[in-house]
Amino acid sequence: PKPVLAVVGRPNVGKSTLVNRLLGRREAVVQDVPGVTRDRIAYEALWNGREFTVLDTGGWEPDAKGLQGAVAAQAERAMEAADAVLLVVDARVGATATEEAVARVLRRSKRPVLVAANKVDDQRMASEVHSLWSLGLGEPMPISALHGTGSGDLLDAVLEAF
Ligand code: GDP
Ligand code: MG
Numbered sequence: 001p002k003p004v005l006a007v008v009g010r011p012n013v014g015k016s017t018l019v020n021r022l023l024g025r026r027e028a029v030v031q032d033v034p035g036v037t038r039d040r041i042a043y044e045a046l047w048n049g050r051e052f053t054v055l056d057t058g059g060w061e062p063d064a065k066g067l068q069g070a071v072a073a074q075a076e077r078a079m080e081a082a083d084a085v086l087l088v089v090d091a092r093v094g095a096t097a098t099e100e101a102v103a104r105v106l107r108r109s110k111r112p113v114l115v116a117a118n119k120v121d122d123q124r125m126a127s128e129v130h131s132l133w134s135l136g137l138g139e140p141m142p143i144s145a146l147h148g149t150g151s152g153d154l155l156d157a158v159l160e161a162f
Contacts (some may be wrong), residue, residue, distance in 0.1 A: 005055065005162075006055040009088035015057070048159060050159055072098075079111055086154075115132055119141060132133055
């Protein structure tokens with residue numbers, strides 16, 4: 001079976017935008033309204049000749065109430081369903097209490113976990129990216145899902161993690 005990558009993170013950090021990048025086509029639902037991804041969450045992806053499945057777990061997002069617990073539960077489900085987990089963080093916002101709660105869950109994971117520092121649209125955000133080491137999940141990888149920068153390096157790291 002193909003390996004599965006689950007993409008987790010708070011609403012609006014750019015999970016669906018990133019999933020579209022990883023797929024190289026516009027499919028995952030992207031909107032400014034948090035929690036809008038409700039339909040299909042599994043997508044077939046191909047990188048360097050290897051096929052894998054990407055889960056956009058935005059479809060598991062409930063309403064804003066109880067966000068912290070909900071995103072932590074999302075991470076629990078992702079760990080069960082996936083061979084590797086990608087935590088997406090909005091580097092402009094940094095690690096909130098929600099990211100810290102999710103990181104606590106993910107640090108217990110037997111699966112490999114990668115951290116994407118998203119919305120790094122220009123190169124002047126090195127310190128914001130660096131601060132995400134505090135999550136204890138290894139090296140944060142700077143990306144701009146909007147512009148596509150960093151997504152190739154991220155995909156290389158994903159394939160290595162499987
Ligand atoms: P999700 O709720 O985590 O799935 O987030 P979405 O992918 O729906 O994106 C939420 C908002 O963030 C949208 O307005 C996106 O256009 C925006 N966004 C996503 N990635 C980037 C990025 O790299 N840079 C910037 N500036 N905005 C982004
Ligand atoms: Mg989404």
